[in-house]
Amino acid sequence: MLEVQKLTKTIHNKSVFEDISFSIEPGQIIGLVGRNGAGKTTLLKSMVGIFNPQSGDVKFEGVSVYDNPSIKKHIVFVPDSPEALKSYTVKEIVKLYNDIYPQFDERYFYELLQRFSLSTNVKIGNYSKGMKALFALVLAFSTKAKLIILDEPTDGLDVIVKKKIIQYIVEEVAEKQTSILVSSHRLDEIEFIADKVLMMKQGKLDSQTELMDMKSHYKKVQVVFKKELPPSLQNANGIDVLNQTGRVYTLLLSGKLEKANEMIQSEQPLLFEELPMTLEDVFVSKLGGDGDVA
Amino acid sequence: MWNKALFRKDYKQTKFILWAIVLICILALPLNTAVKLEQLRVELEEEDYNKYYFLDEESEIVDVDQYTVESIYRRVLDSSIQLTNILLFIMIVLLASVMIGAERGNKTNDFTFSLPFRRKQIFLSKWMLGSTVVAASYIVNYFLAHCIIYFSEFGSYLHWDLSLYFVVYSLVALLAMYTFSLCIGTFTGGVIYQIAVSVIFLIFPMGIILLLASLFDAHTASSYVSWNEWAFLRGLERVSYDIFLFQYNMNLQGLLYDFNHRWFDIPIQEMKASYIQLLIPLGYIAAFVPLGVLLYEKGNIEHNGKFILFDKLQSVFHLGMVVCFALLGGMLVSDFTPYNLRESRIYFYYAGFIGAGLLFYFISRKLLNMKLQLFSK
Numbered sequence: 001m002l003e004v005q006k007l008t009k010t011i012h013n014k015s016v017f018e019d020i021s022f023s024i025e026p027g028q029i030i031g032l033v034g035r036n037g038a039g040k041t042t043l044l045k046s047m048v049g050i051f052n053p054q055s056g057d058v059k060f061e062g063v064s065v066y067d068n069p070s071i072k073k074h075i076v077f078v079p080d081s082p083e084a085l086k087s088y089t090v091k092e093i094v095k096l097y098n099d100i101y102p103q104f105d106e107r108y109f110y111e112l113l114q115r116f117s118l119s120t121n122v123k124i125g126n127y128s129k130g131m132k133a134l135f136a137l138v139l140a141f142s143t144k145a146k147l148i149i150l151d152e153p154t155d156g157l158d159v160i161v162k163k164k165i166i167q168y169i170v171e172e173v174a175e176k177q178t179s180i181l182v183s184s185h186r187l188d189e190i191e192f193i194a195d196k197v198l199m200m201k202q203g204k205l206d207s208q209t210e211l212m213d214m215k216s217h218y219k220k221v222q223v224v225f226k227k228e229l230p231p232s233l234q235n236a237n238g239i240d241v242l243n244q245t246g247r248v249y250t251l252l253l254s255g256k257l258e259k260a261n262e263m264i265q266s267e268q269p270l271l272f273e274e275l276p277m278t279l280e281d282v283f284v285s286k287l288g289g290d291g292d293v294a
Numbered sequence: 295m296w297n298k299a300l301f302r303k304d305y306k307q308t309k310f311i312l313w314a315i316v317l318i319c320i321l322a323l324p325l326n327t328a329v330k331l332e333q334l335r336v337e338l339e340e341e342d343y344n345k346y347y348f349l350d351e352e353s354e355i356v357d358v359d360q361y362t363v364e365s366i367y368r369r370v371l372d373s374s375i376q377l378t379n380i381l382l383f384i385m386i387v388l389l390a391s392v393m394i395g396a397e398r399g400n401k402t403n404d405f406t407f408s409l410p411f412r413r414k415q416i417f418l419s420k421w422m423l424g425s426t427v428v429a430a431s432y433i434v435n436y437f438l439a440h441c442i443i444y445f446s447e448f449g450s451y452l453h454w455d456l457s458l459y460f461v462v463y464s465l466v467a468l469l470a471m472y473t474f475s476l477c478i479g480t481f482t483g484g485v486i487y488q489i490a491v492s493v494i495f496l497i498f499p500m501g502i503i504l505l506l507a508s509l510f511d512a513h514t515a516s517s518y519v520s521w522n523e524w525a526f527l528r529g530l531e532r533v534s535y536d537i538f539l540f541q542y543n544m545n546l547q548g549l550l551y552d553f554n555h556r557w558f559d560i561p562i563q564e565m566k567a568s569y570i571q572l573l574i575p576l577g578y579i580a581a582f583v584p585l586g587v588l589l590y591e592k593g594n595i596e597h598n599g600k601f602i603l604f605d606k607l608q609s610v611f612h613l614g615m616v617v618c619f620a621l622l623g624g625m626l627v628s629d630f631t632p633y634n635l636r637e638s639r640i641y642f643y644y645a646g647f648i649g650a651g652l653l654f655y656f657i658s659r660k661l662l663n664m665k666l667q668l669f670s671k
Contacts, residue, residue: 051595
């Protein structure tokens, strides 16, 4: 449905990201993760034409969003806060969105506002932060767009609102086959809702992982040896140290899991125990390290 | 070009200024005309003639008909047009700056560019909305002002060809200013910068003449510049005036004087108006609409908040500003030259030139790289 083809963006002659390519299928939820300054927001903004990329293209159903911006009526970008609309009343926004998005479902929009107890007689600027985030989502889904791009939708919100938002996104996708591309620092949320995770590191797409496949690609284990971690394991491919407390090591195994298993077993550990693995473990292992934060 | 959604969004953003424009036109055209007409009526009743409008001052014989037609054009309409145009000029720069510059400071730019419209369409929609409101309110209220005169006892004194010329010129000139200011917004990074650059470019041509005259003066090493040299500078000033300050002419006096080279000594109805004078403001519209579209399409909005959005253009602006400040420094310091050291004036000039140039270079380098974020949380 949406194809990002070799997208490259530089600002002040410095590359923000380069050669980014991926695709999104209908009904898919894709999580975009990366450390601060990895270029996530710039990528999302470039995908919808807010920023001009240096090269590459973004095609929605085969049509370039740069050459034919009218195709963007099927794509809605929801920024981290709907500041641009804060001077609007709900009724003014409905009129505006009716004019912009031909499929905008006004009835559904008001139903959702009622469901989330969002007042209809106020300016958006008068909503609380959580209400603004919820409102932006409701507005985006009411356009009946085929793809919704969310930039940090739960950033700075309380647990209750976060839960509501996550639940609502999952419901909408399940019912209407809307595709979602969501960037977030909250890996637990991404893990909960996403089908696929894109990891950005230093302006490049480090990996694209289907979460269903993650368990077959990665394994988290806790091991204890007589002394410290044997040198053969310290520099081994596919074995990353997530944590060390005394002689207790938490390792993330990736790639050929059986081979990594055998290598550890050959060093005769005192303890070898498999632990439940989270996306955060993969994130720390793959994107960790000093000096990445811009 | 005319998109309802973009119109709605731009109207929401600028409605206070748009309505202020309508209000200014109502107050300064029909209402002002009615008040001035009443003053004229009282003058004529009391035979308290304004001496400026005597055609035969020596004999002090008043041709009342001629006095009336002169008063209607030179005072009633001229004051209305002048007042309207000065106020509209300020509002137009503000309108253009809110249309484009203000969007850059409050994330509205992100929202606008994420919508399913071409940037060209977005720019032209802004141009259309502003131009339509300015043109419509100006034409309607100018027409109302004439109706007030026409349906009064002064109706027969109207000369429609002159009246038509003034409204056409004023309108084209105002729209040219709006287009110019909107175009400035496509390469400046915020509302303050857009207003500043618009105003600077409007006074720059006159200012640069003053600075060049001083440079010229320093090099002639005398207290007087020769007539030929002045004639050259005056010529430059004249061209500069015509090309860049056409809005200064948006009153009857300026326009007619410009073409007839006289103002008071020929009857108003015998003065000639020339539509050739429209070429410069029309040229502005023809040049700055496509240039605005081009720059709006190419503009990198990640630089919003900076003085200039384009890195290459920023260097040109930087150089230009440094040179202007150096010239200003030279002018100011050379003025302190003692009279007996007049021959050494050039050394004083270059001390000021280099000092001010270097000082401004270092200050502006910091300023230009600063990101000014107004109205954003």
